[in-house]
Amino acid sequence: MANLWAAQWYSKNHLDGEKRHILYHDCLPALFRTRRECRAFIQSKYGYIKEREDLRCEPHGWRLPRAIKVKVVKEGEA
Numbered sequence: 527m528a529n530l531w532a533a534q535w536y537s538k539n540h541l542d543g544e545k546r547h548i549l550y551h552d553c554l555p556a557l558f559r560t561r562r563e564c565r566a567f568i569q570s571k572y573g574y575i576k577e578r579e580d581l582r583c584e585p586h587g588w589r590l591p592r593a594i595k596v597k598v599v600k601e602g603e604a
Contacts, residue, residue, distance in 0.1 A: 530557045531564035539587030564593040
């Protein structure tokens with residue numbers, strides 16, 4: 527079992543409501559060992575959202591992704 531950090535997409539608008547999901551990078555979940563690494567990834571890939579009012583308001587409702595702590599558990603083979 528390991529505690530890692532993941533980048534979580536977050537958007538909220540009238541049409542779709544609130545949407546959250548883990549971001550992927552190179553077809554795998556974007557997971558990091560530290561919160562600092564995760565936040566640096568978010569800033570480098572999605573930092574432009576902070577300055578784009580047109581993306582933050584309706585109809586998009588995008589927000590800057592968040593760094594969240596996740597627990598990865600490996601289950602035994604059957």
